[in-house]
Amino acid sequence: METLHGDEAVGAASELPVSACSRRLEDFSPDVLQRIADAPTVVWRGPRESIAAAGATASVSADGPDRFETVRETATALFESLTGDVPRPARPRLFGGFAFHDGARSDTTWDGFPDAWFVLPRVQVTAHNGARWLTVTAETPDIATERLDDWQERLAGATDRERSGPPGIVDERRTPSREDWREQIEAALSDIRAARLRKVVLAQSLSVDLAGPVSIPDALARLDGTYPDCYRFAFTPGDEAGTFFGATPETLVSLTDRTVRTGALAGSTGRGDTRNEDEWLAEELLDSDKDNHEHDLVVEAIREQLDPVAERVTTGKRSIRKLATVQHLETPIRAALDGDRHVLELVEALHPTPAVGGLPPDAALETIKSTEAFDRGWYAAPVGWIDADGDGTFAVAIRSALARDRTATLFAGAGIVADSDPDREWDEVQLKYRPMLDELE
Template sequence: MEPLRGDETTVGETTVVARGCRLERAPVRAFLETDARPRFYWAAGTESIAARGSAATVTADGESRFADVRTAVEALFEGCSVPDDLPSAARPRLFGGFAFHNGDHDGASPWTGFPSAAFFLPEVQVTVRDEDAWLTTAATGPDAAAEAAALLDDWRDRLDTLSGRESPGPPGITRRERTPTQAGWRDQVGAALESVARGDLQKVVLAQSLRVALASDLSVPDVMERLSRTYPDCYRFMLSPEAGGTFFGATPERLVSVRGRTVRTEALAGSTGRGDTPAEDEWLAAELLDSEKDRHEQKLVADAIRDQLGPFATTVRIGDRTVRRLATVQHLRTSITAELGTDEHVLSLVEALHPTPAVGGLPPDAALRTIRETEAFDRGWYAAPIGWVDAAGNGTFAVGIRSAVATDREATLFAGAGIVEDSDPDREWDEVQLKYRPILDELE
């Protein structure tokens, strides 16, 4: 069907019918490799979801893109018929995300096919939670019930016949191109530090891009399977729009989860490497916890998130500062939980929180202006919200970091570092190289 834009009133007239059943087996990787777009993969904790094909899409751009998407999503679900016995985990969701910048995302290469905001209701969705698996199908239009039922019968049979194959491993890299160079990075960080010293900025996150040519075709579903083994505690995601490349990653940072009136998020900032021995690992973690620069950077993020949640919440609880250990890097982390005063849609919280100072800076407007003026590439969907929303307005969105956008023989990786008072350009350069590792290790 034609895409439904967030500013169109016809969305509410769309009839959507969903059907579902339990599965004995769920060959997720083989399912994702079937030829259909858009496709989406999401894994967090004990839940993973694979989706393909579009029963309905929602797109929006401009300053009101968050509100426009929310309005369209609510209208779409209002006209959705779902069997009463379908468990909550298997009920339809819309999957998608947003570009980092508001209003000036042009979708140029490598972001061809990625608009400022896009979500889709999949024709076919496979959900795995703990030991249970479900198949959900959806269709629209006057024959939606019959079409959804036919899709269910077809895919129940197809999933029984899909078989896995042995992964060929990483494709290998033949060429690398960095933007900026290390000399250019020093200049960019130096200029940002001057703004901090003048009081124009408290913090700004500057990013780099690494464009690599691949020796063979890249199977992103293979990458997702390997990332799930290496980064099981991260949010693993993959989105292939109707046309263009595939955006994928394994991010440690949750932007927000909403379930009922409970909101969960976190402040993640400050970084160091992993040690070669347990003793060195502990030493690096202790050094990170004692670092005045990193604690200051992380506190800025936690305080800003608390202030952003303030208008919505009756209480905001900030946990103790801890160290989050990943395969190649360690971060300072503080969990944040809030109770809402009234029912709020997850997309309202996404709008309020994006971008957090962990990927943007403070003050927000000055930081975003600095990023636009400094970075010589389009962030696209990098460091932006990506996730899902359901009919109740619940959902989870991660921050699209530790990520890349790829075509068959090329990938562009992104990583950034928070620049605050006392930041050292060369140390920040080294930190960015660590943040490339999750994706780079799966390509080399």
């Protein structure tokens, strides 16, 4: 494997020969590859396609404030060296993500997850529009052909097994405590009243000890059933790093040619026990001044971030996004770009949205850094993929957890605006833990 990082990344990537080839496959269980492959492994499942990938022909890592530019330039150089005729649905991609903050880590929770990490997998299985493709990359065409035959044989010979249930939780630790949370919210509200902030998103972490290790394939299979219209993801950069996985409803940006798809997802309430209660909660959310104000800030900021690079930006109708345990206000946003752009240019411009950061952005980030007593790592940061055209899709990694051995750390946050109530915001965070807690309890 070639690891590319730092100032020499672009030169090294442009000199790295990479060949790709692919083949249609018969039907098989989508989690077979993850069960039989060694790290690094990636799973990416969205409304339109499902991808599992493993191994590394090359990987890209970067640290610090220039990490978006470093990955973009290295990815471009790497794809320029790629040869092989592969159908578009099966095309090789770089998969990975970024840390929420750049710079030094405050603890060891996220060891093995750099500020930016992307992998060009040795083997990639893609399910798209009812067809399945096996794609491999290698240093030469001959090695690629041999690898393709080998992996087709391995996948055909692999058998699925009976799924296991959640491992069970034996202990848990919350950061912050409810009392400390109330103090944090009051401090943020003081800054909002003093006009130093308009909004800030403060998060919590929940560390749990498990009765046994988490089966990531089984957890993802359960998430597939409960959250089919979310992005389900799992990233395992190395054997000791653990796996960051989740089911996020929030698209940061998706770029195809010059068409951008994104949206605002902010403002939350629970689900009702009956249809009438559920609809009452939804109507209450639609009528909530506090939640609509929080949502307006996100829509406004995304439009402002896209305006400099777009011929036009259009905003769809605000509606309710219903998930298994929570409902959100959602507004779709589309843009037609004024020229060719790389998806990472848009990722850098949009991250963090006010839905996970705040406004003004710099003041909100400083508040988050000085307030939160844990390291966000990749939580609430961009995760996704890039292709050779510079297109790609990135989601915001919320509703997520980092699992390692018999421990897991869950993350969730709430947007604080002028009329936020600390107890209500605490309850909202607990709702947002549920998708991942259900896979562990």
